[in-house]
Amino acid sequence: MIVVKNKADCCGCTACYSVCPKKAISMQQDQEGFLYPFVEISKCIDCKLCDSACPIENKIESKMFDRKAYVLRAKDVEIVSTSTSGGFVTPLGEWILNQGGVICGATYNEEYKVIHKISGGAEEFRGSKYVQSDLGDCFSEIKKHLMQETKVCFIGTPCQVYGLKSYLRKEYDNLVTVDLVCHGTPSPKLWKKYLDEQKDKYHSEIDDIVFRNKTYGYHSGTMRIRFKNQFVYYGSARVDPMLKSFFAEISSRPSCYQCHFKSVERCSDFTIYDCWHANNLVEGLVDDDKGFTNLIVQSSKGERILDRIADRYELYATNLEKAIELDGTMICHSAEPHPRRDEYYLNLDKETLRAHIQKFVPIRIRDYLIEKSKGIFYRMGVYKFLKNKK
Numbered sequence: 001m002i003v004v005k006n007k008a009d010c011c012g013c014t015a016c017y018s019v020c021p022k023k024a025i026s027m028q029q030d031q032e033g034f035l036y037p038f039v040e041i042s043k044c045i046d047c048k049l050c051d052s053a054c055p056i057e058n059k060i061e062s063k064m065f066d067r068k069a070y071v072l073r074a075k076d077v078e079i080v081s082t083s084t085s086g087g088f089v090t091p092l093g094e095w096i097l098n099q100g101g102v103i104c105g106a107t108y109n110e111e112y113k114v115i116h117k118i119s120g121g122a123e124e125f126r127g128s129k130y131v132q133s134d135l136g137d138c139f140s141e142i143k144k145h146l147m148q149e150t151k152v153c154f155i156g157t158p159c160q161v162y163g164l165k166s167y168l169r170k171e172y173d174n175l176v177t178v179d180l181v182c183h184g185t186p187s188p189k190l191w192k193k194y195l196d197e198q199k200d201k202y203h204s205e206i207d208d209i210v211f212r213n214k215t216y217g218y219h220s221g222t223m224r225i226r227f228k229n230q231f232v233y234y235g236s237a238r239v240d241p242m243l244k245s246f247f248a249e250i251s252s253r254p255s256c257y258q259c260h261f262k263s264v265e266r267c268s269d270f271t272i273y274d275c276w277h278a279n280n281l282v283e284g285l286v287d288d289d290k291g292f293t294n295l296i297v298q299s300s301k302g303e304r305i306l307d308r309i310a311d312r313y314e315l316y317a318t319n320l321e322k323a324i325e326l327d328g329t330m331i332c333h334s335a336e337p338h339p340r341r342d343e344y345y346l347n348l349d350k351e352t353l354r355a356h357i358q359k360f361v362p363i364r365i366r367d368y369l370i371e372k373s374k375g376i377f378y379r380m381g382v383y384k385f386l387k388n389k390k
């Protein structure tokens with residue numbers, strides 16, 4: 001029977017919950033707002049399937065394969081402008097859908113909670129949401145699709161991909177998996193608090209959210225929230241309390257600081273991550289600040305698929321070691337937790353997030369001034385010029 005003795009040893013992937021034949025396991029929020037399995041003893045038959053499905057207790061060996069690295073972006077400019085980096089997933093997803101397949105990725109529900117969902121459209125999955133997504137019953141639904149021989153594309157954090165594979169217990173030819181290089185996921189409770197406070201502050205419901213909007217360029221990714229009252233909020237990691245919490249390593253799940261899935265070799269077919277050094281990775285490539293994705297092809301299945309969809313991307317082969325050295329520190333290393341990480345969550349409910357973050361990772365007046373002038377220069381039409389001069 002699954003027992004979480006140490007929170008760092010549970011990534012909340014739902015494999016144990018999904019595999020239980022008696023539905024004895026539910027996923028329940030702890031005080032920080034992360035989901036953990038809870039076993040109803042009276043329903044448990046001690047079959048131990050939950051233990052054998054846990055990807056942390058049973059590490060899947062990675063495949064022998066000559067891994068290749070690419071810098072890419074979608075040829076469709078609309079996909080690039082609305083994706084976090086170069087928009088790898090949408091063209092891949094469309095290719096799967098054209099064959100009658102389905103995609104399972106992270107999106108928002110009506111309340112802007114981050115959830116995984118199976119969908120017949122690729123667009124809604126665009127963009128990183130820096131919050132742990134709720135997988136719900138996706139794993140068992142994916143299994144049903146796979147058994148009916150439907151092609152499935154699953155995109156998630158490494159622990160979610162390992163969780164899915166560990167739950168499935170066998171390789172399926174019709175399953176394509178994409179994992180992200182991930183440095184940690186903040187809690188859904190923190191995200192809800194942030195959204196509630198934003199709605200209060202701007203007196204409106206939300207219409208649309210982008211964690212890394214590219215108005216100020218790829219390299220200055222900014223939280224953008226469009227409100228129903230037409231107000232548009234922009235906040236970079238310099239001043240936005242949610243992004244600040246995320247990047248300061250103060251808000252991730254305990255298991256993220258000792259991530260069990262750090263390795264160049266993954267069990268997925270593709271690994272994607274940010275590309276900050278496109279011009280250093282590809283000779284002659286000009287970084288126009290619109291965003292490229294770093295891609296590692298992890299399997300021969302991945303290689304075959306990339307061959308089929310290559311014409312949908314600007315695609316440049318690059319050196320794997322160099323791509324890891326320049327952009328991929330988080331592929332092999334877990335983030336160091338902020339020294340006051342536990343205190344941050346312990347007192348989270350006592351004040352607004354903006355007041356709270358100020359006590360841990362202060363936002364300086366200088367930061368607000370830089371942020372304000374950015375907006376003014378942008379509206380004057382000189383922002384790009386000044387940025388390039390810098």
Ligand SMILES: Cc1cc2nc3c(=O)[nH]c(=O)nc-3n(C[C@H](O)[C@H](O)[C@H](O)COP(=O)(O)OP(=O)(O)OC[C@H]3O[C@@H](n4cnc5c(N)ncnc54)[C@H](O)[C@@H]3O)c2cc1C
Nearest residue numbers: 083084085086087088105106125127128129182183273274
């Ligand atoms: C929580 C998190 C942490 C990350 N940390 C890093 C990092 O430290 N370094 C780095 O280089 N890159 C990191 N990334 C990846 C990065 O944000 C981009 O996803 C990557 O550059 C690929 O961009 P893209 O434009 O090709 O795809 P995107 O448009 O970003 O789409 C990627 C896919 O990610 C999935 N996704 C979005 N949010 C989540 C989520 N919360 N959980 C699971 N899946 C999700 C969506 O289904 C989407 O299809 C992280 C991503 C996430 C979600």
